[in-house]
Amino acid sequence: MTSEPGTTGPSPRPDLRILSSRVYRGPNVWHYEPAIQLVVDLGVLEDLPTNLLPGFADGLVERLPGLASHSCSRGRRGGFVERLHEGTWVGHVAEHVALQLQQAVGHDMRRGKTRQVRGERGRYNVIYAYADENVGVAAGELAVQLVNDLVQHDPEFDFEAELERFIVRGERTAFGPSTQAIVDEAVSRDIPWLRLNTSSLVQLGQGVHQQRIRATMTSKTSSIAVDIAGNKELTLTLLGSAGLPVPRSESVRTVEEAVRLAERTGYPVVLKPLDGNHGRGVMLDLQDADDVRRAFGTAKEESRGGWVIVESFITGRDYRCLVIGGKIAAIAERVPAHVVGDGSATVAELVERTNADPRRGVGHEKVLTRIKVDQAAVELVAEQGFALDDVPPEGTAVKLTLTGNMSTGGISIDRTFEAHPENIEIAEEAARVVGLDLAGIDFIAPDITQPVRETGGAICEVNAAPGFRMHTHPTVGDPQYVAKPVVDMLFPPGTPSRIPIVAVTGTNGKTTTSRMIAHIFKGIGKKVGMTSTDGVVVDERLIIRADASGPRSAKMVLQNPRVDFAVFEVARGGILREGLGYERNDVGVVLNVQPDHLGLRGIDTVEQLADVKAVVVEAVPRSGFAVLNADDPLVRAMRRRCSGRVVWFTMAEPGSEIRESVDDHCRRGGRAVVLEHSDLGDMIVVKEGRRAMQLAWTHLLPSTFGGRATMNVQNAMAAAAAAFAAGASLHDIRQGLRSFSTNYYLSPGRLNEVPVEGRTVIVDYCHNAPGMTMLGDFVDKTGDQLASTSDLGNVQRIGVISTAGDRRDEDMRELGAIAARHFDVVVVREDAQLRGRVRGEVAGLVAEGVRREMEAGARCRQLETVLDEIEATRHAIARSNPGDLIVICVDQHAVVMAELESYGRQAQPGARSDGEPASGVARVGDPDFSPAAAPTEPEGGPSRP
Known part of the structure; x- marks a missing residue:
């Protein structure tokens, strides 16, 4: 409840504070483009909108006059100031101030929004755009300081001084004029770019198509040519040998x-x-x-x-000829730093007045450089008959340097269209002789409009990495768009700059589907870069072993110069933490949205989780495709958030409502991948318009285990749809799916089958309740098949299960309950990283769910707890018999696989001669068993026997 003007209410206090800040480096849950999110707490100011803060609105506009141009929600200039006087909350004010502060350093940022944190009074999400993340974060912090100072003045806060420090910081982290010009030109052509360091090293394009620039040096710049240009004597010798005029x-x-x-x-x-x-x-x-x-x-x-x-010494004017790709791009006359007398000001005052020009800064941070008065300048002024305290006559020019370089305070006059054709030919020839793709040819000549061979002019220098600012921001004359020929040279018309990107998200199946897609395109001959929870893979070589399903791993792939096709597994955590990390994906795949990871980072419902996954769909351009699971209602609803075309995949029966909708989509010219049933089996069919093309029998795909692994049937359909959308032919897709299996080398930790002394052992990464439901279906079918071929006719099903400690308690219990419906014996273990839980807590919660279901008559007859993963694996093997089915849901799959492969080469570890299980095992039915009584080994697990 807010107080009305004139009523008694809380006293204003500078309570606005930042609780957290987050930088999104790509499409995110708030916007399609990079953004900064501040979570702020208003404190008492929640009850005091700006119309109840005396003098706040006028004081704010006085400090930052540019706010008067903000339209806000009114859609017209001055709309934000109207909101200030009518009353708005200071969190919203901080958003606009952060944007305006960035305007002060030349970052034209206009996007922002402020939304209340769901269910938390007085707390708001402040979202705004940024160009440089360090400047953007600093803008938010200074905005909060300014708002608080306007609420109640802090004598120690000097806004003008803070603003100047902020501007200097922004200018020093910004690109120089030359680099910025090239980047702006690339952006205008939809060429993606990445800043590779804190300076001016930039990658244009992605993967195999990338080119690099560092200021005005490019990937095509010859190192030998740079060395030649750096040696002025050698340069003039080569030019003279070529018949060019040199001193x-x-x-x-x-x-x-x-x-x-x-x-x-x-x-x-x-x-x-x-x-x-x-x-x-x-x-x-x-x-x-x-x-x-x-x-x-x-x-x-x-x-x-x-x-x-x-x-x-060659007398004449100083001209810089910019040659790009062998052709003149611009010519500028450089005038040395000087001041012109007005009859009243001293030389020193004239210099100070000239340096006050807002276009002048330190070094290369602005389009002009401040004039530096050093001893050489004092001596030069004295040679002209003046001291710094003298007043030169009106109209008298006083030189402060002899050279016309912009870096010493000089100015430039554009002469691009005035040069004589012979002089242009000489400059272009000089660049060719030295061998530079971008060259600055310095002419000294009485007049560039006359041939230098006749007027006595000469080339005095050839420069590698020439600056652009004298051409893009001349003091006098028209600017020349010299970045255009640079980008033309790096990316000739028709040359691609992007590699195809397929992004895969969902609750379950992401990794396997990503691997299937990568395998298909590897078979076509592509150099595929793939990220997944197992690491970063480039051309089937694992280069990083880690959870690499986030945005930084995606950038790593896009920076690799071998990659010409990218497949990204996109996890919920990475989207919430930093956004996608890339601009857009040509194909976005959403497999399913199911309750997992709820209660983390503000995601409490499955609908909110769907909003996070939908970022991948929103990142699909108009020319791209969203591959969506029609069988999942939350995924199905994402079609409204796609700018491109939709490709459905569905396992629904023909004639069902979902299947009818998909078929109707195809009749209108759309695409889909469906399952057709027959007496011979299930056939995956690709549909486009009215065409239906048979792809493969599901039972003939190795990854489906004869069709029993329903989850991989669905994953294969999604992979086929994504590959078809990305341009693969049916033959290539079919061949890829037929040659992809879930062996450990192609799909580590995902439904790997390992024979261990007559037992069938399945290693899988299943870690949540929906995944356990799918895995349980596979266990039932596989167990029945094994029983039908077993001499004993009885196959024991043993499951080793666990989940991560950051799941909700009820999710852990549900995982155990579902496992109890499919396994005869459940062995509960724990991950090495407990994620905030104490040892034994996760296992206890999972065991609760198993016991509850056992009491309700579930299949499970025995529950055992072995916390260490390897010990649990050994125990499952030890208490099984040949012919049994063992499913191990792993955390560290490499370690578990190494343990399984050791069987047959050594005595079975942990087994007792009487056939009883290994020690350290608590059983349901034992008088001392309870979750609290579960083994409490140290973090690293018990010592090995």
Whole structure:
């Protein structure tokens, strides 16, 4: 309840605080694009909207005038200010302030929303866009500080000082003008990009199509050419040998050598470091030996190798010709840093006034650089007859540097369309001679509109990695879009920049389906990069062994230069933590949405979980496909959130409501994968429009165990639908599914069958109740088949089960209850990582569910608890007989498989000669058994026998 104006209510206090912050680096539950989420607590301000905070609205707009242009929900300029005066909550204000602060550093961010945290009064999710995540987070923090200061002023908070620090931080983390120009051009062409470091190293494109830039050096830039350009003497020698106009030059190491060479060359001369850059150490127009001696130290100080070039001085204007891909892209005249007298201000005041231009910054952070008044500048001003405190006459230009480099405070004038064709030809030839794909050719010439061979001009330098800002942001003249030919060179028209991406999500079956899809395209000849809960696989090589179903692993695949096809397993946790980590997926697959991981990260219902999974569907572009399970109502509803086309897969019987809907979808030209039943078995059929194409008998696919593994029938249908949508032919899909099996090498930890001394052992990753239901169906069918072929006619079914400690208590009990319906003996173990539980707690809860179902008459007749995974595996083997079926639901599948493979090579561990189970086992029916009495081994498990 909020207080009305004039009524008694709570006193304003600066209570707004950030409880948590999260950076989403791709499509996420809040938006299609990257965003920052702040969870804020308003405290007493929940009862005090902005219209009840005296002076708040006016003070905020005074501090940040740009807020006056925010439209907010009104859809018109000034809408947000109207909301401020009418009354809105300070969490919403923080959102707009964070966006406006980013505007102050040149990040044009406009997207944001504020929503109350479900069921928590006074707490809000503040969501806003960002360009640089560090700047975005800092903007949110400063926004909260500003709001609190406006509610109640803090004498120690200086907003202007904080804002300046924020702006400096933003400018220093931002791309330079050259890099930003290329990235902007790539974005305009829908070319994806990744920043590879905190500086200017950027990847354009994905996988095998990627190109890299670092400022204006590219993947195509020759290292030899860069070395040549870095050696000014060698550069001029090569250019002179090619018949291009260059000044006379030679390098020396000592000042006396420089004087002798200058006298031989003829005054005036230039001294410059052999391997310098940005005009540092270049000393011009030296008239005599004394000038050379004074200038030598400055030039040598900037030379990494200690060599200094003595060069004949060419008089004229300074021109930079930018050559990209062998063609002139832009020409700029560079004017050295200077000030122009007005008859009243001193030189120092004129410099200060010039540096106050908002376009000027430190180094390359802005389009112009601040003029630096150093000793060399003071001496140059003195040579022109002035001191810094003198007032030059009106209209008098006072130079502060001799070189026209932008990095020393110079300005640029665009001359692109004024250059003489012969000069353009010379510049292009110079770039070819040196071998640079991007080159800055520095001309000294009286007039670029006249041939330099006639006017006496010359090329004085060739630069690798030339800056773009003098061309993209000239002080005088029109900007030139020089990034366009760079991107044209890296990605010629028609050249792909993206690799196909198939993303697979769902509660169960993600890993197996992802592996099936990857296997199909591997058979086609693709270099497939795949992420899953087992790790990152590139071209069937495991390069990272970890849970790699999150966004960072996806980026790892997209950065790999061998990958030309990507398959990503997308888990709920990664989406909630960072978003997808990539921009979009060509095919998005949703297998099912079932109650698992509820109660974590604010996801309490299966409907909320479906909203998280739907992010994969929302990331499908108009040209892409969403492969959806028509048999799952929550998945079926996701069709409304897809911008592309939908491909259904269903196991529904012909004539059912779901099947009729899918068939109708196909009659309208859509696609689907369905199951057709016959006396010979079940056939997977691909439908497109009115065509129906038989793909494969389910019982002939190795992964389905003769059709008994219903979950893998469904996974194979989803994989077929995804592969068909991604462009694979029916023949390739059929061949891929027929050659994919659940052996340990193709599908580790997923329905692996291992014969162990006459027993059938199945290793699977089943860890939740819905998965146990599917696994139980497989156990029933497999157990019945084994019983029909057994001499004894009786097959014992033993299950080793567990779940992760971050599940809800009721989910753990349900897992145990379902297992009790399918197994004769249930052995409950625990994972190595307890995820916040104490040792024995998870096993106790699972055992509760088993006991409850046993009391209700379930199949299970014996419940045993062995907490350590390997000990539980050994116990299951020890208490079984040849011919029995053992299913081990694993946590660390590699360790369990190694243990199983050891049988037959050594004595059976843990077995007793009387056939009784190994020690350390608690049984239902034992007088001392209870969850609390379960074995309490240390975290690493008991010692080995």
